[in-house]
Amino acid sequence: MKIGIMSFAHTHAASYARLLRGEPDIEVCGADPGPHQAGEVRGAELARQLGIGYADSHAELMAWGPDAVLVTSENANHRPLVELAAKHRAHILCEKPLATTWPDGLAMVQAAREAGVLLMMAFPVRFASDFARLRAQHAAGLLGQVVSIRGTNNGKLPAERAWFADPGLAGGGAFADHVVHIADLVETLTGAEPRAVTAVSNRKLYADRTEAETGGLVMISYADGAIAAIDCSWSRPASAPTWGGLTLSVAGTLGSVDLDFFGPRARGLDAATGRPIELPYGPHHDVPMLREFTSAVAAGRQPQPDADVGLRTLAVMLAAQESARTGTTIAVRPI
Amino acid sequence: MRVGLVGAGVISHNHLPHLLRLGAEVRVYSEAGAPELVAAHGGAVAVSLDELLDWAQVIDLASPTHTHYALARQALSAGRDVICEKPLARTDEQADELVELARQTGRHLYPSHVVRYFPAYARLRGAVRDGLLGDLAVLRFYRSGGFPVRSAWFADLDLSGGVVLDMMIHDLDIARWLAGEVTQVSATWTRAGDAGQPADTGQPADTGQPVDTGQPVDTGQAHDTGQPAEASHVLLTHESGAITQVSGVWGAAHLRFTTGYFVAGTGGTLQYDRAADRGFVPDLARGPARGEAVPETDPAEDPYYLVLADFLGAIRDGTPTRVTAADGAAAVRIANAALRSARTGQPVTLVAGAAS
Numbered sequence: 100m101k102i103g104i105m106s107f108a109h110t111h112a113a114s115y116a117r118l119l120r121g122e123p124d125i126e127v128c129g130a131d132p133g134p135h136q137a138g139e140v141r142g143a144e145l146a147r148q149l150g151i152g153y154a155d156s157h158a159e160l161m162a163w164g165p166d167a168v169l170v171t172s173e174n175a176n177h178r179p180l181v182e183l184a185a186k187h188r189a190h191i192l193c194e195k196p197l198a199t200t201w202p203d204g205l206a207m208v209q210a211a212r213e214a215g216v217l218l219m220m221a222f223p224v225r226f227a228s229d230f231a232r233l234r235a236q237h238a239a240g241l242l243g244q245v246v247s248i249r250g251t252n253n254g255k256l257p258a259e260r261a262w263f264a265d266p267g268l269a270g271g272g273a274f275a276d277h278v279v280h281i282a283d284l285v286e287t288l289t290g291a292e293p294r295a296v297t298a299v300s301n302r303k304l305y306a307d308r309t310e311a312e313t314g315g316l317v318m319i320s321y322a323d324g325a326i327a328a329i330d331c332s333w334s335r336p337a338s339a340p341t342w343g344g345l346t347l348s349v350a351g352t353l354g355s356v357d358l359d360f361f362g363p364r365a366r367g368l369d370a371a372t373g374r375p376i377e378l379p380y381g382p383h384h385d386v387p388m389l390r391e392f393t394s395a396v397a398a399g400r401q402p403q404p405d406a407d408v409g410l411r412t413l414a415v416m417l418a419a420q421e422s423a424r425t426g427t428t429i430a431v432r433p434i
Numbered sequence: 435m436r437v438g439l440v441g442a443g444v445i446s447h448n449h450l451p452h453l454l455r456l457g458a459e460v461r462v463y464s465e466a467g468a469p470e471l472v473a474a475h476g477g478a479v480a481v482s483l484d485e486l487l488d489w490a491q492v493i494d495l496a497s498p499t500h501t502h503y504a505l506a507r508q509a510l511s512a513g514r515d516v517i518c519e520k521p522l523a524r525t526d527e528q529a530d531e532l533v534e535l536a537r538q539t540g541r542h543l544y545p546s547h548v549v550r551y552f553p554a555y556a557r558l559r560g561a562v563r564d565g566l567l568g569d570l571a572v573l574r575f576y577r578s579g580g581f582p583v584r585s586a587w588f589a590d591l592d593l594s595g596g597v598v599l600d601m602m603i604h605d606l607d608i609a610r611w612l613a614g615e616v617t618q619v620s621a622t623w624t625r626a627g628d629a630g631q632p633a634d635t636g637q638p639a640d641t642g643q644p645v646d647t648g649q650p651v652d653t654g655q656a657h658d659t660g661q662p663a664e665a666s667h668v669l670l671t672h673e674s675g676a677i678t679q680v681s682g683v684w685g686a687a688h689l690r691f692t693t694g695y696f697v698a699g700t701g702g703t704l705q706y707d708r709a710a711d712r713g714f715v716p717d718l719a720r721g722p723a724r725g726e727a728v729p730e731t732d733p734a735e736d737p738y739y740l741v742l743a744d745f746l747g748a749i750r751d752g753t754p755t756r757v758t759a760a761d762g763a764a765a766v767r768i769a770n771a772a773l774r775s776a777r778t779g780q781p782v783t784l785v786a787g788a789a790s
Contacts, residue, residue: 244626247665249576249681251696297620297781299669299677303571303700314572314698316679318622318667326622328667328681332572334698350578350683352627352661428620428780 100393103165104129105157105180106172107145109194110259111221111385115169116149118389125393128152130160136261161187167396169221170194173268174275178203185214190396192219192389196279196416197409199270201432204413208406219392219402220409222283223384224345226391229358230284233349236356237288243353245289248327250281254343256305256313256333264309272311274298274419277331279412282319283404284347286411291321293411296418297428305333317419319431331419340377360384410434435459435746438480438490438514440505441497442467443585445519448728448738449496450475455739456746461486464497487512492542492749494742495519498585499600500593503528506543510535515542515749517742520607521599522762524592526770529763536759544745544755545762549604549693550611551737551744552729554706558697561704562612568701570613570676575605578683579691581662589662591773597664598623598776599769602682605695606772607757607765609670609678612697616768618671618783623776627662661686668772669781691729 102125104112112129119127129151135141146153154160160168161183167190170180177198184191191211197220198204211218224230236242254277257263269275282293296319300312317329335343344361367376395402411434418429435458439449442464450471453460460477462468463486468479480486483505487493493509495502495518503523509516510532522545523529536543549555561567579601582588594600598621610616663685670678683689694707708729731737741756748755771782 243661243686244663246624246626246663246685247667247681247683249667251574253696253698295779297622297669299618299620299671301571301675301677303569303675304698306700314677316572316574316669316677318620318669320622324624324626326624326665326667328622328669328679330572330574330679330696332698334572334696334703336702348576350663350665350685352663352686354686355578355683355689426618426781 100124100167100397101126101128101163101165102393103160103163103168103189104151105160105168105170105184106176107131107141108173108176108260108262109171110257111194112169112171113145113149114385115171115389116151118383118385120149120151122393126152128154128160128163128165130154130157132156139260157183161189165189167192167392173262174270175199175268178207181207181218182210185210185216188214188216190217192221192392193409194221195412196270196275197406197413199275201413201417204410208410211406217395217401218406218409219395220283220404220406220412221388222280222404222408223388224280224360225284225287225404226384226387227360228382229360233356233358234288237349241353242349242351242356245325245349245351247350248285248325249348250284250327250346251330252277252280252343252345253330253332253334255335255337255339256308258337264311266309266311269311271420272309273313273315273331273333274300274317274416274423276333277315278317278329278416278419280345281327281329281347282412282415283408285319285321285327286408287404288349289321289323289325291323291325293319293415293431294322295320295428295430296415296422298419298422300423305337312423315419315423319415340375341379407434435492435750436490437492437494438463438486439477439494439496440464440483440486441495442471443496444728446471446496447474449494449742450477452736452739452742453494456743458746461489487514490514492517492746498587498593499595500524500587503532506532507535510539510541510543513539513541517544517546517745518762519546520762521545521595521603521766521769522759523766524595524599526763526767529766533759533763542745542749543759544748545757545759545765546741547604547607547757547762547765548737548741549608550756551740552731553735553737554711555608555695558695558704558706559611562697566701567697567699567704570674570697570699572698573609573613573676573678574696575608575679575694576681577601577605577693578685578689580687580689581664581684583662583687595769595773596623596666597682597684598666598668598772599766601684602666602668602680603765603769605680605682606668606670606768607761609680610764610768611761613672613674613676613678615673616670616784617673618781619668619768619771619775620781621666621668621772621776623666623773625662625664666772666776670768693729
C-alpha cells in the first residue's frame, strides 16, 4: 500500500511517518512544499531524517499514485489537500479538526463522498485501551445513565510549529486545538447528539505568543440530558516536563469512572536542577488508529471515526468559538 | 458563651462537638434528633425555639436551607449573633435582607463556608495572595458525592437549590475568593432517575411542594434503577478576566466524597485532588463503609472546628473572619444566577454584585 503524507506542518506527520515506515507492504512518501518557517525542520530534509520518500509538490505526490493519504497540514489548509486527494481517488486520514470553517468541512466531506474515497478523522485518543474498557462498562450498564462528563485537554501552546499560534492558519487558538478530542470521546461513548454550547475564553497565558484565546472553558448539552464541560486551555507552562494531557471523568446514576489518558508515568527529580522528571509510559494510541485506517483501506470498508464525526466535532468547536465571541449560548448546527 | 444550635441532622455532628471543645455551653433545638445528637456529643436539649432564643447569645443554624432566612431574621431581631450553614439563604433577596438586618442591629452574621478552612483550599488562597501563580487565568473546581437521600428537602429545588446551591456554592465562593468578583455566569444542569424515590430506602419522599416553573427543567430520562443523580457545570467570568469552571455531581450512594481543583496563572499552576492527595490510605478487610455525607477531615486541623473557632473568636473579640456575611450573600447570588442560566439556557450578567 502506498501512503502519501500531505504536508509536514503538523507535528503528528513525523510520528505517523515513523510508525508507518516500518510496516511491511507499506510505502511512505511525503510532500511538504515551502516556504517554511525559519528554524523548523521541514520538507526534503525532514523526509530524509524520517527515512521516507519525498515529492517536491502535492501534484508530484499524486502522480506517485498513493492508495491513501494523511492530511497533516495547517488546519486551515486541510480543504484543498483533501479535495486534491479525493480527485486522485486516494483514501484520506485527516488531522483534526476536520476544517476551520463550516463550508470547508462540508465541501471536504462532499468531495470524498463524490469521489467514492474513504474519509477518516485522526482522533487517536478514542483508540486507547482504557477508553475501550469504559465503553464496555458503559455498554454493560455499569455506569447507569450518564449525566455528567468533565473533560480536560490541557497542554502547552505548541512550540514546534509556529502556525499553531497563528489564528488564521490554526482556525483559532485553544478551542480549535483541544475541544474536538473530548467532543469525539463523549459522542463515541454515549452516542448522544450535542445540542447547545456555551463557552468562555481569555488570553492571559502565552499572551506574548498569540492573538488567539489561550484559556477556554466549554459546556455542551446533549440530547439525552447529559451535560459536559471541557477545559481546553493551553494552561501547561512552556517549561513543564511534558506537553500536557487529556482526562475524562464520567458520572452516571450508578457510579463514575475517571480516565487519565496520558497520566501514567515514572516520576522523579533531577539532581542538578531539582526539576521534576516525568517519564510517561504506555501504548501509543496512534498505532491502533493507523491500523484502523490502513486495514479499512485494504478491505474497502468505512473506518471510524468517519466524516460525520468530523463534522459534528467541528460544529461543536465552531459553536464554542461563537459562544465565547458573542457571550451567548449557541445551538449546535445539525449535519 | 451560650450557643443555641438549631437542627440535628448530619451537619450538626460537625458543629456540636466543636462548639463544646471551644468552651461554649450548647443547647440544641430540632424538630427531630436533638436527644440523640446531645447523647452523642454533650450539651442539652432545648424544648422550644423560644427557649433557645431567650437563652442563647449566639444562634448556630444547621437547619435546612429554606429555613435559614426566617430563623436568622428572628434571631438577629432578638439581638442574637448568628452563625448559619451555607447557603446563607435560599434567595438573593433573603440573603441581602439578612446582611442588611445584621448591619442595622449591629449583630454578627457568619455563613459557614467551611471549604475556606480546608487546608488544601487555604493553602491555594495563600499561594494566590502571595503571587505564586501570578495573574490567574483559568480555574477549575469539582465536587461530587452521593445524592443526599437522607432527607427529602435536598431533592426539592425550591427548598434546597439542589446541587448548585447546596454543594457547588462552596466552590463558587472559593472561585470568587481567589479570582475576585464575578461578572457573568452560565450553567448547565441535569437530573436523572427519581429523586423522590431514592433506591436505597424505597421510601417516597415528601414532595408536597408546589411545582415551581422557575427552576431548571428536568431533561433527564428516568433510569430503570430509579437511582437519582443531579449534576451541573457552571462557568464564571471574573472582573479580572479570569475564567472559572465549577462542576458538581450528586450521584450514586456509594460514591466517595470527591473534591479537587486546578488553577493556572501566568506564574504557574496548582492542583489538588482529594482522591490522589491522601496522607492515609487504608485497605482493610473490615474498614469503614464506603460513601460519606461530608468529607473526612484531619482531627488535628479540622476545618469544621476552625470555621467555628473563627466565628466565636470574632464574636468574643471582634477579630476579622475569613468569610463574611457579604461573601455569603455574593455566593448565593452567583449560585442563583447559575440556576437562572440553566433554566433560560443563556448566560446571566452580574453587574456591581446584582443580577441584571
